[in-house]
Amino acid sequence: MLINEMTEAECGAFLANVSVGRLGCSLNDQPYVVTITFAFESGYLYVISTFGQKIKWMRANPKVCVEVTETGPNAQWTSVIANGRYQELPEPQFPDERQHARKLLGSRNQWGQNAFAERRLKSDSDLIPPLYFRIQIESMTGLRAVEDAN
Amino acid sequence: MLINEMTEAECGAFLANVSVGRLGCSLNDQPYVVTITFAFESGYLYVISTFGQKIKWMRANPKVCVEVTETGPNAQWTSVIANGRYQELPEPQFPDERQHARKLLGSRNQWGQNAFAERRLKSDSDLIPPLYFRIQIESMTGLRAVEDAN
Numbered sequence: 001m002l003i004n005e006m007t008e009a010e011c012g013a014f015l016a017n018v019s020v021g022r023l024g025c026s027l028n029d030q031p032y033v034v035t036i037t038f039a040f041e042s043g044y045l046y047v048i049s050t051f052g053q054k055i056k057w058m059r060a061n062p063k064v065c066v067e068v069t070e071t072g073p074n075a076q077w078t079s080v081i082a083n084g085r086y087q088e089l090p091e092p093q094f095p096d097e098r099q100h101a102r103k104l105l106g107s108r109n110q111w112g113q114n115a116f117a118e119r120r121l122k123s124d125s126d127l128i129p130p131l132y133f134r135i136q137i138e139s140m141t142g143l144r145a146v147e148d149a150n
Numbered sequence: 151m152l153i154n155e156m157t158e159a160e161c162g163a164f165l166a167n168v169s170v171g172r173l174g175c176s177l178n179d180q181p182y183v184v185t186i187t188f189a190f191e192s193g194y195l196y197v198i199s200t201f202g203q204k205i206k207w208m209r210a211n212p213k214v215c216v217e218v219t220e221t222g223p224n225a226q227w228t229s230v231i232a233n234g235r236y237q238e239l240p241e242p243q244f245p246d247e248r249q250h251a252r253k254l255l256g257s258r259n260q261w262g263q264n265a266f267a268e269r270r271l272k273s274d275s276d277l278i279p280p281l282y283f284r285i286q287i288e289s290m291t292g293l294r295a296v297e298d299a300n
Contacts, residue, residue: 022217024174024181031174031181033217035229067172067183079185 001075006142011080014068014142015040021068023047023135025086027057038066038135039104045084045135046101050128058086064135080142082135089132098132151225156292161230164218164292165190171218173197173285175236177207188216188285189254195234195285196251200278208236214285230292232285239282248282 006014023036034054038045045066049055058064062085069079089097156164173186184204188195195216199205208214212235219229239247 022172022174022183024172024176024183024215026174026176026179026181029176029179029211030213030233031176031183031215033172033174033181033183033215033231035217035219061179063180065174065181065183067185069185081183083180 001145002148004144004146006078006080006144008140010144011082011140011142012040012043014070014078014080015045015082015140018068018070021045021066023054024065024067025054025057025061026063027060032057036066037105039101039106041100041104043137045082045137046097046104047133047135048101048105049131049133051131055088055131055133058133059088062086066135066137074147076144076146078142078144080140082137082140084135084137084139087134087136089134094132097134101132101134151295152298154294154296156228156230156294158290160294161232161290161292162190162193164220164228164230165195165232165290168218168220171195171216173204174215174217175204175207175211176213177211182207186216187255189251189256191250191254193287195232195287196247196254197283197285198251198255199281199283201281205238205281205283208283209238212236216285216287224297226294226296228292228294230290232287232290234285234287234289237284237286239284244282247284251282251284 019037019039021036021038022033024031024033032053036047038047064084064086066082069077071077091098169187169189171186171188172183174181174183182203186197188197214234214236216232219227221227241248
């Protein structure tokens with residue numbers, strides 16, 4: 001197995017082709033990690049969510065980390081870690097960005113749908129307003145493990 | 151789809167049957183998330199690692215979060231989030247725990263092996279001492295999405 005470091009451009013190309021990752025946020029240095037579905041474009045990860053712990057924490061501390069790992073055949077894998085900042089996209093100020101996020105995320109938001117199902121279960125209501133946010137990526141590193149040709 | 155909350159016992163039974171998760175740690179409220187291979191037993195997650203950023207950060211701040219998600223057929227999934235504390239297992243003080251971790255992890259430590267391969271690549275040396283640690287779990291929550299029988 002050969003492990004190669006990825007350039008930022010390679011990390012971006014990888015993120016553009018995947019949609020599920022782990023979002024880490026932190027409050028008073030207690031980390032919290034959850035699975036998210038995202039769409040990556042032009043240095044931003046777009047997410048549609050419901051209100052909950054991760055939103056509360058990211059409003060208080062916008063520093064986040066997103067980790068995405070994909071495994072392939074023959075034990076090959078790619079793993080990217082991105083540091084960035086939380087930016088909420090409320091309706092009045094960000095109509096274009098929200099529309100853009102909706103379009104980008106399209107039908108891939110299985111995790112989001114699950115989150116909504118869970119909230120409906122808890123609140124006995126079908127009216128859960130979706131919350132839009134994006135992560136502005138500030139730095140990325142990645143490793144790719146490929147079969148050794150020798 | 152029905153989303154059910156899991157009891158702590160159910161979370162533990164789930165963790166005992168999986169081996170790959172995401173570890174979140176934090177320094178100065180900057181979170182950091184990486185993939186780990188672990189073995190769960192009696193309230194502890196055992197990990198064999200190499201020295202690097204996550205170890206530096208957990209030594210400075212032992213508060214961690216581990217997230218494990220498994221997907222099944224028909225869009226079913228289980229997701230557990232555990233909060234806990236980092237505890238390093240250096241050789242002189244913890245010979246029994248290290249032996250136990252080795253036994254528990256057995257051959258499942260693919261990610262660990264990858265990490266060692268990477269470090270060897272960087273250091274041009276085959277002699278990277280393994281570092282043993284465990285996470286003492288303090289609380290766990292879990293959700294399980296199953297098909298609605300109706």
